[in-house]
Amino acid sequence: MLCPTVTHCRAVASHGADVLAVHRDPDAAARLNRIPGVMAVCGAPESLPLNSACFDAVVVHQGFHELAPGLVLPEIARVLRPGSVLGVSWLVRDDTIPWVKRLAALLRTVDESAMSGDYGTESVNELISSTYFPEDEHTTKRLWVPVDRDSLIAMAAARPAVRALDSDARSELLTKVAALADDSAGTSGLRLPYQLECWRAWVDHDELTSPIGRVDDGLTITL
Template sequence: MSASSGPEFPQRALDWLSGGRAGAGDRVLTLGCAPGFCRMLSRRGVDLFAIHREPEIAARCNQMPATTGICALAESLPLDPCSVDAVLIHQSFDRMAPGLVLSEIARVLRPSHCVGVSWMTRDGSVPWVRRLTALLRSVDPSAMSGDYGTDSVDSLLSSKYFPTTEQSRHRIWVPVSRQGLVEMATSLPGIRRADEQQRTELVQRVEQLHDDSAGPGGLLLPYQLECWRAWVSHDELTASIQVDDAGLRIRL
C-alpha cells in the first residue's frame, strides 16, 4: 500500500547503501530496479548502468541522462570484472537466484566496494495504521499482509563473497489526505470484491479513522526503509580476476 504521492528515497540512505559511491562520476550498476529509482541516480550525475530483464523498462532507463539501459539477466552480467563502484538493488533482490547473482556482483565490483540491497515497506507499528489494518481485515482477512521479500537477504548475509555486512533502517513519513486514504483502502483486491454495502460501510469507517487520527498538519503514512550493504571479497572467486589495463593489442 502506498500513498498517493509515494515515499521518496532519502538521499542519506542512498549514500549509506552505496558506501559513498553514488555521486558525480561514480560508476553505478542497478539490478532490476524501477525507472524511478534509476532516475534518482541519474540526477546525481553518476555513470549509470541499469540492468533489467524487461526490455521496456531497460529502454525507458536508456533515455535518462548518463544512463545505459541494458536488457539482461542479473545472474549473467554483460560487464567487465572490477568495472563498477557500487551495485544497488531496490525491491527486487528476492526475484534473483542467489547462487548465481552474488558471484556475478562480486565479479563486477571493484575491490573494497559494496552492494546495497533495500526494501521500502509499510510500517505497521504506528497505532493508527494498526487500526486501519484491523478495519480492512474485517472485510478482507488478507489485507495489508504479505511477504515483502526481505527474507531473501539472508543469502547475502551468509555469502562467502561478502563477508562484511551492515544494516540500517529509516522511517519515512508521507502525507495522505482523507480521499487518498479511502482510495488506498478501496483499491485492495479483496476490498474491491466485497459487496456494495460492505464497501460503503468500510469507506465511512476509514474516513472516520482519518478524521480521528489526523493532527494539525494532516495524517502521515509511515514507511520503513530497510537497507543492507555488503563489502566484496574477491578471495573466494573460483578464478582470480586480472584486469589488463593495456587492453587488447592486434598486430597488423
C-alpha cells in the same frame, strides 16, 4: 543497478553517478535508457552481460528477494572492482503505529492478506552469510509519507477484495475508512510511517579466484 524503477534510476543519476541499469524486460530497459545519465541494457541479473571488475557499486532496491542468490551473488561479485560494495534496500511500512494497525484490522475484515507487510527482507540473510561478501553493515532511516483522507479511501477501494464487495458492503467499509482518517489525522494530518532498511556489503574476490580442491572422501570407482 539491477531491475530498478524509473524513479530509482532518476534519483541515483541526479546525484551525478554514472548509472548502468540491468532489467529483464526489454520495454522497461528501453524506458530506463531514456533517463539522462542512465544507460540501460536488457539482461538477467543471474547472468550479467557485463565485463568483470568494472563497477564501483551495485544497487538492488526492493527486489533482492526476487533474485536467485546462489546465482546472482557470484555474478555481482564478478562485475565489482576489488573492495567495492553491493547495496540492498527495502522501503518497509511500519505497522506498529496505532492508526495504521487500526486500518490494517479494518481491511482484514474483508481481506486477510491486507497490509500483510511481507516485503521479502528476510532474503538479505543470503547476502549476510555469503562468502563473496564477508563484511556488511545495516542502517535504517525513518520516513513519513503524507497521505490525505481521499488517498486513504482510494487505496482501500482499490484492493481486489474491496472491489468484489456488493455496493452496500463496500460503501460501509469505505465510510469506516473515512471515519478512521478523520479521527486519526489530528492537526498535522495523516502520515504513513516507513522505514528504509539498507544493507551495504563489501566484495571479497578471494572466493572467485580460489583453486578448486579435490574432495578426498569421495566415491572412487576402479575401472
